[in-house]
Amino acid sequence: MNNKPPIYKEIIKLSLPLMFIQICQASLGLVDTLLAGQYHYKDLAAVGLASNIWTPIAILIIGIMYALVPKFSSADAKQDNEACAKLLALGKRNATVLSVLGFLALQLFAFSAPYIISDQEVAKISQHYLHAVAFAVPGLTYMILYRFFNEGRGDMLPIALTGALLLVLNSVLNFVLVNGHLGLPALGGLGCGVATAITTYCALFCLFALSRKSLKSLNNNNRSVESSEARNLMLEGLPIGIALILEVLALTALAFFASVLGTKVVAAHQVAINVAMVVFMIPVAISSAATIQVSKYRGMSLPFESKRSGIAALTMATLYGGIMTVLILVFGKQIAPWFSEDPEVIALISSLIIFIAMFQLVDAIQMVAAGILRGLEEFVRPLVTVLFVYWIVIIPISYAIGVKGWLVDQPDIEHIWLLLTCGLTFAALLLGTQSYLQLTKNVHKPELANA
Template structure:
C-alpha cells in the first residue's frame, strides 16, 4: 500500500481527537495560567489540588471506557436496543462513580492541611477541591455522553461542547479569581468554582447535542437492565482505569515531592507539568489512531501494512517531538513571563522548560509504542513497562536522590526531572524493541483484532 494511503487515514482519525484532547487538557492549563498571574501561593495551591483530583477522574474515565468497544460493536451492526441498554448501564455506573468521586475529593480537601506543609498553600488547595467536587457529577456524565458519541463516530457534539466549555472556563477563571463585576474575588479557589460551573454547563450541552445527532443511541422510554450486568461492566472497566491511573498517580507523587522544596518550586513544577500534558495530547491522539489502524491491518492478516503504519506513526511522532523541542526552547521567554510574575518561579521554570523538551519526546515515543502494541492485542507489556519506569525507577530514586539528597551533592527539582526523562527514555526503548519483535513475529496477526475494526 502506498505511503499516502497509510498516513492519510491515521491523520484523519488523529486530528479530531487531537483537537478534543488539547482543549480538554487546556482546562488545567487555563487554571494554571490565571492563578499564576494572580499569586504564586494560589498557583501552588491549585497545582497541588489538580494533582489530587486528576487521578480520581482518570480512574473514573477508565472504568467508563470499557463501554466504548461495546458501543462501537452495537453501532456497526445496528443493534440500537442493545446500545440503549448500554446507556442505561452507563447511567447507573455514572451515579455510583459521581457519588464516590464527590466524597473522595471532599475527603482529600479536608486532608490538605495534613498533606501540604505550607498552610497558606494548603488552604487554597482545600477550597479549590471543595468546589471541584461539586463539578464531578457533570464531568462524569459529560464523559459518558462523549464515549457514546465517539463509539458512534459522531464527534461534532464533543467538538462543539469542548470549544464552548473551554471558553466559559477561561472567562469564569478570570472573573472569579480576580473578582470582575458582580463576581466575588476568590483567588485560586475561584478556578475550582469556574471548573465546576463549566463542566456542569458542558454536561447539559452535550446531552442536548448528542440526542440531536445520534437519537437512536439513547432510550426514549425507560429500559430495563440487569443489575448483575451493570456490575459486570463496572468490574470489566476497573482494570482499565487502574492501568491508566498508574502514570497519573506517579506524576501526583512527584508533585508532592516538589512540595517539600518550597512554594516557588511547587509553582514552577506545576506549570511545567501542565505544559507537558498539553503537548502530550498530540502523541496521545496519534497513539489512539495507531491502535485502530494497526488492529485493522492485523485483523486482515496484512503484516506489511501493519509494519508500514507503525513506521509512519513513529516518524510522525518523532517529527512532532523535534518540532515541539525547538518551539519550547524558542519561546522560553514569553512562556516564562506569561505564566508568572514571580522572579524565582520564572528562573526555575526557565530551567524546567529545557527538561520538558526532552521529557515530551521520550513520553511521546512511549505512548505511541504502547498504542501500536495494543493494536496488535498486546496489553500487558505496555502496562508493565510504564509501571516499572515510574514505580520501580523514577519514584524511588526521585525521593532518595532528588528529595533526600542521597548519593548526590545537589538534590532538587532538576534531579527529579532528569530521573523522569531517564526512566521514560528507558521504557520507550523497551517498548520500541517490543514493537519490532511483534512485527517480526508471524503470529502477530490475530483474528481477535477484527473486533477493533468496528471502532473505526
C-alpha cells in the same frame, strides 16, 4: 502494488479531531495554572497540588467508562439499536455509582489537605478548591458517558463543539472568578474550582443537546438493567483506568516531592507539568489513532498493513516530538513570565526548559508505542512497563536524590526532572522495541500473512 491504503492519511484523518478534543481538555488545567499564577504564586501552588489529587480521580473514572467505546462501536456497526440502548442504560448506572464515589473521595481529600500539605496557607486554598471541584464530578462522569457514546459511533462533531465550549467558558469564568471582575469577589484559587464545576455542567447540557437526535433513535425508555451486568462492565474498564492512573499518580508523587523543596519550587514544577501535558496531547491523539488502525487491519488479517500503520504512527510521533523539542528549547524561556511575576519562580521555570523539551520526544514515542500494543491486544506489556519505570525506578530514585540529596551536593527540582526524563527514555526504548517486534511477529505468522 499501488493499491496500498494511504496509511499516513488515514492516521492523520483520525488524529485531527482527537487532537482538537485533547488539546481543549488539557488546556483547562493550563488556564487554571496561568490565571492562578498571575493572581499569586501560593494560589498557583495550591491549585497545582489540588489538581494532582483531582486529576487522577477524573482519569480513573474516564478509564473505567472507556470500556463502552468499543462496545458502542460494535453495536453501531451492526445497527443494533437495542444493544446501544442497553449499553447506555448500563453506562448511566455506572456513571451514578462513579459520581458518588468520586464526589466522596474528593471531599475526603479536601478535609485531609491541612495534614498532607506543609504550608497551611496553600493547604487552605487547596482545600477550598477541592470542595468546589468535587461538585463537578457527576457532571464530568455523565459528560464522559455521552462523549463515549458519540465517539464509539464515530460522531466527533458534538464532542469537538463541546470541547471548544468547555475551553472558552472555563477561561472566561476563571478570569472573572479568580480576579473578582463584574462586581464579584476575588476568589483566587477557589475561583478555579468553582469555574470548573459550573463549566462542566454547561458542557454536559451542550453535549446532551447535540446528541439528542441520536439518543432518541435508540428508544431507550429508561430500561432497567441487571446490577451484575453493570458491575461486569465496570470491571472490564477497571484495568484501563488503573493503567492510566499509574502514570498520573507518579506525576502526582513527583509534585509532592517538589512541595518539600518549597512553595515556589512546586509552583514552577506545576507550570512545567502543565506545559508538557498540553504539548503531549498530540501524541495522545496519534496513539489513539494508531490503536484504531492497527487493530482494524489486524481484525482484517492484514498484518503487513497493521505494521505499516504502527511504523507510520511511530514516525509521526518521533517527528512531532523532535520539532517540539527544538521549539521549546528556542522559545521556552519566553513563556515563563506568562505564569508568574515572581522572579524566583520565573527563574525556576526557565531552568526546567531543557527537561520539558526532552520530555516531549521520549514521551511521544512511548505513548504511541503503547497505543500500538493496545491495538495488538497486548494490554499487559504497557502496564508492566509503566509500573516498572515509574514506580520501581523513577519514584524511589527521585525521592532519594531529588528530595533527600543522596549522591548530590544539594537536592533540587532539576534532579527530579532529569530522572523523570531518563526514566521516560528507558520506557520509550522498551515499548518502542516491543511494539516493533510484535508488529513484525504478526507479519510472520503464517495464518495471518497468508490470509
